[in-house]
Amino acid sequence: MERRDTRDYAVWSIAIALVLLFALIPVVWLLSISLKPPSEVTDGRFIPASFSLDNYKSLFEGGFSNSPFIKPLINSILIALITTVIAITLASFTAYAIARLEFPGKRLILAGALAIAMFPPISTVGPLFDMWRALGLYDTYPGLIIPYLTFSLPLAIYVLVAFFREIPWDLEEAAQVDGATPFQAFRKVILPLAAPGVFTAAILVFIFAWNDFVFSISLTSSDASRTVPAALAFFTGESSFTEPTGSIAAAAIVVTIPIIVFVLFFQRRIVAGLTAGAVKG
Template sequence: MNQATTAPRTHTSTARVEPPHPPEHVRPARTGRRRRRPTEWLTTAGVLAIVVFCLTPFYWMVVSSLRRTADIFENSPWPSTVSLESFAAVVDPRIGFGRALVNSVVVAGTTTVCALFIAVLTAYAIARLDFPFKRAVLTTIIATSMFPVVSLVVPLLRLFADIGWINTYQAMIVPSMSFALPLAVWILTAFFRQLPAALEEAAMVDGCTQGQAFRKVILPLAAPGIFTTAIITFIAAWNEFLIALTMTNDASMQTAPVALSRFTGATQFETPFGTQMAAGVVVTIPLVLLVLFFQRRIVDGLTAGAVK
């Protein structure tokens, strides 16, 4: 009798622990997904609309650069006949666009390195030191980058002409730093504030000096933020136009944006739209590749903090 009564109890408990099909757990999840579908569709549609709005000009520039000169005013979304004659005109040595690209690399690279070196030291001092009017100093630094470039071009042109800096790299690098440096200081100051001061204190307890703690502890942790700031500074210096246009009148010293604006056709009444579009693609591709290759580091630099 005892065995007969215990066996069904064991079978009943097993059936309760492992039900073959638990519909109670599946149906609420499906109902919840159906309720979220309109919101998800709206979010997806909004993201796609923004992407299309941002990429359409670049797509049309690429398509126009692949058209023949005779077909440049076609409205089709793809060229009827793909041609590389516009790119061949860009690489023509007589135009000198390759030299302009080299000048842009020199100016943007030097601006980024110099601005980053000064910004790292300045931002670290602002983030760690306590001194009077610190908030006012930081506000003044970021306010200097809000001055319109056109208001500074004329006095800078007069100054550089007096000291013989016209048609030189420093005439383009120094003004570009005046606008890139405040932004770099602002970004890095916020990043250094996220790193706890206990990191330096622990390193100094272990025998490091203040400088060694900064080089061996803080800089490696701040690498994502520094890398992000470097990319933003490089892009800003690469796209700079007004200063380079004003400070150079020699074709061999002009940067890529200036050379792009000065393309002329066979006559003064002709505008080489195809060549301009091809040159625009050549100028834009390095920035696109830079962001695509280092997008993970850019995101890490904007989101990393003391936890990392």
Template sequence: MRNAAAGRRRPRRGAEHNPLVWCAVAVVMVFSLVPLYWLINTSLKTGPDLSKASLTPPNPTFENYQAVLSDGDFLQALGNSLIVAATTTILALAVASFAAYPLARLKMRGKFLILSIVLSVTTFPGIAIAAPMFSLWNDLGLYNTLVGLIIPYLTFTLPLSIYTLVSFFKEIPVELEEAAYIDGTSPFQAYYKVILPLAAPGIATVGILAFIFAWNEFLLAATLTYGPEARTVPVAIAFFTGASEYEQPLGTISAASVIISIPLILLVLIFQKKIVSGLTAGAVKG
């Protein structure tokens, strides 16, 4: 009887059935989504409604969005940000993958030192190099150009990109490359036909992080540009003005913030599975 009762015992409930886990998930979701909701709420208000802290807009309107989308400087800044962020991401992925692969595969001395030197670049605060870079870029003719933004953005995104891809490449079995060599492929063919497809989650993660940094960066963009021809979206939003001298353009700023958040949200939704796989790669052994 005891054996029969033991055999009929219900299996222990997993974490997905634990109410405390779902409560924690709900708290995290609320904490993450409330700022976005409040931003959308503010973007739908105009005039006196902006000073009212209401949970819903009393008189919802799309006037702020129409004003932002009819602003030629903002649209140009949107295009500049897209060019700078996309170029930075593509170059970061290309350079980081070529640099990370030998660091992960080749047996060489000083790999830890090389990675340490690469990561040390991220310890320099942007404010410490903004003034010297302004002077240097002005002498080289790169001031107020898109190239003048892409170069420092690439410098700041490469260290983390290389470090992340090195960790990811190490998790790919070496036997797969050896099997490719037996089939007659060259090292480069094995790299882009075997290794890169398997490293897609890590590459997607690095690409998203690089794109987000280049898309949201403000300090260098404000220091190295002065006109709308090279100004990016974060700086363009900072130049928004109200209808009068003393009016804060909260509605248009909120509308512009919602608009520039859409590309990032779409990217994360499209590549969410690969991002999760890339972030959790190597977390479980065996």
């Protein structure tokens, strides 16, 4: 028995090591490139021969107006945050109605949301490009926030419905018997209990908006609203003869580290959110 346990531990240790290796190699690799001095970026070594922060410095060089990175970073953060706030607000209303109220059209909304989750974004890019230019939304924040809302709402609704359903009905009834109005019951009992779900949905929506590339390169034309993924694709080197590899790696690390920290702290919630309502047989 003793022996068996030791062997089990050995097998699991190897399995876990493999998983960690699989997950972390690209991140470590980017970190390694970003820390190489620009002259050694192309040396192909997995571990830098010497360390330097030059790649990071070049990112922020020229300050707000000339740096190729600062404005896109601000755009990314603001656009993702605004999308998150609006999406979560709208999705909370809808999810509450779906989880708690009886009305015709409920199944239609859920089915429609699901259909949208599977919708190919590229199919809307052309018409949006044309419409946005006509409406003056091309290359603006709202021009990106609106499509992000559309495509993140289904996810947010599904996650929130799953969480709202978890809250026992009788708590709301108990609050009513305790003398609460329906709104008080919602605000003092349902909302605090749904907070973890709301937070989870918010993380997922944020990651979605943060990750988008298709809309960002199609519906923007300048740093006015271009987000980091699209900006990375347009990075240029110091001169037209040098590849921007080092700066891309540094920029990638800057936008990745916060996400990793986030994931570290909230992995339980993210897992719950990603799997909520997805599998019910």
